[in-house]
Amino acid sequence: MKQSISKLVAIAAVAGGAANVAHAQSSVTIYGIIDTSINYTSKALLSSGSTNTGSKMSVDSGINSGSRLGFKGTEDLGGGLNAIFQLEIGYKADTGAFDGTNNGVANTNTLFRRLSVVGLNGNWGTVLLGRQTDAVFQYNQWTSVADFGGITGNVGHNLDRLEGTRVNNAVRYNSPTFGGLSGSILYGFGEVADSSSAGQAFGAGMQYVNGPLGVFTAYYQSKLNADATATSSDTATLVAGNGKAGDTAVKVFNLGASYQAGPARLYGNWSQVKQPLATTATVPSSGVLPSGYIIGGANNNKANIFELGINYALTPTLALISSVQRTNLNYAGTSNTGKLTQLNIGTIYSLSKRTDIYTVLAHLRASNTYNPGAEGTAAGMNNNQSVLTVGLRHKF
Template sequence: MISRHAIALRSVVCLAACASEPALAQGSVTLYGNVDEALVYTNNQNGKSNEYMRNGNLYASKFGFKGAEPLGSGLSAIFDLQEGFDPGTGAQQSAGLAFNRYAFVGLQDTRAGTLTLGRQYTPYYLLAGTLGPVTYLTGATGAHPGDIDGFDTDIRSNSSVTYTSPTIAGLRGSVQYGFGGVAGSMKSGSLFSAALRFDSGPLAIGAGYLRMNNTEYSGGFDPAASATFPHSALNSGYLSARTVQHVAALATYTIGNLLLGVNYSNVLYRPGGHSLFTDTAVFNTYGALASYRITTPFEISGGYSYTRASTSNGIHDAARYQQVSLRELYHLSKRTTLYTLQAYQHASGQTLGANGAGDIIDALPIVGDSQNTTPSSTNNQFVAMFGLAISF
């Protein structure tokens, strides 16, 4: 028979052992994601109409793991890993990248802010770009032509360090540096981004800056550089730029069920010794949008954008792009949404082809960022989608 003293001793030993183990129950890991697929009609893709399936139109098809472990005194260790995929084929969105969308680890303090390291989105997008057309019209058909100004989730920074401040009186800021990894030249292939965001009741204002540096790579923009950004017929003649710079200002204002927004972006492609063009190329985009929740499950959004390029590098009739986008949503539940998208774009003027200076071509329309590799062969392009998106 076991004595009371023995039972008490065993209890003390058990409690001591439990206390010595890490407090794993205090941490958390969450699996999350979206599955999104649609039927698509495009009136002209490189000269022919097309009917096909496309994923990630309303929400990017993705899954991820994120976690946090409280360390005490308001400090937590955090991480987030996210991969995109195509539910139509089961393939990775980017072959060879297990977590292509982002992968970072960091520390978060309720008073001092957040410091993260890894592959990340830029402050330019997170604090400013999210007030733009992609949030309310989608990137597939609502992003400005070819996502020329990076308001969608196309720009990511490898090997980057980001600091984001806490929100004080509605204002927060963030700054990021992406290492290029070129020996002997810290600037080569690097990225720098900074942004401010102000939220006060119905008003939200964001401003962002982004500078992406190329290396001495002569084949375009070095794929080994920190930055990745979208390529299309809009900017194919300028991919050999020494630097690519984005500046943007955006704002939204909410009145009951109605949200109104305006946005502006300025994109510069600056040449260098290895560039295939000689003059700085400029793209200015002006946009407006509105989103209205008609009933609890149904909402509609619309937007217009005008993009104009500069008359440089032998071009006298500058490229111009006008786009109208619509989005209709019916929420079957908090997680499941039926959607329809429509967009029309008209292009005029001229731009540079992939061979750079001397290769002057007619500007081709590219609706949103869903047609970056399939521009229309005429001055117009129309895209319509009907899809289903589920979040988990």
């Protein structure tokens, strides 16, 4: 009997130890993207403040997908609960330099500017803490961002957040999926004493996926922080000193859908961005609009951004891609309106599951607004600009 009891105790101890090992199972993954391209840009400004233009050849990083290095991991805590983390650095593959900007906003001291989160997940959903995007970044799989990435950024996606704009000091909850429907809520703390609204950010979104159909909607807003010059988000903000702490700087609404019809993925979306603190600027006698008359600039109080596109799988390894973006701009204190229209055509050829070559011809036309530059390679003038890109992208 004593021997039997001893054996049972020994088996129980081994089983308990095995269970503890199972609960403590963890994994860490190193991943990244290297995206480098050769670009020809027409009508690029010769220098800042100049009205003269010329053609430009360049080797650039992250024209389609931002070059990055990331670390992510999970630990099984038992009972269906997991601890998770993710850290992501941006860098410039063409020079090897640290990429300390996001949507034109400098973060020179931000190492993990792309992502820095820790959280818990289970069958009840996921909670994440740290610097992160709101839900609309996950929904960009239904938009041109999935094919063209940053190529469509300047014409509107940097402003409407579809490319992923980060929020500091944020808490985010992602729900489980119920019948194809899932949701997400984000709150960014301004961390200002005696003011819950200063620097505050809020985002919410939902998506519905049913076979070939994907539909999404999202809303986001952020407020000026304590010194009234910025918000907790990397979203482009208005002229320093315009407004006071706690004033709403930007409001964004997104609605879009995608449908897979055989080899063709068809998609379309609309975003509206309001900047309540926009101010009126005087147009110079030269007639050339200043940089304030730019999408997301200090004078733009409302932007409506429309998009249609298609990805057609010609073969299992070759996709033909095309999209058009149109942005209608309204300016504060004036009847002036501006328009940006960008046409994109290209191909994605997969050499393997991790490596592809992409080619894109993008043409951006600006009417009564400052030209931000097609693909972001170089700013243009108040007319039109074309960019031809051939890129090599490797994911690991």
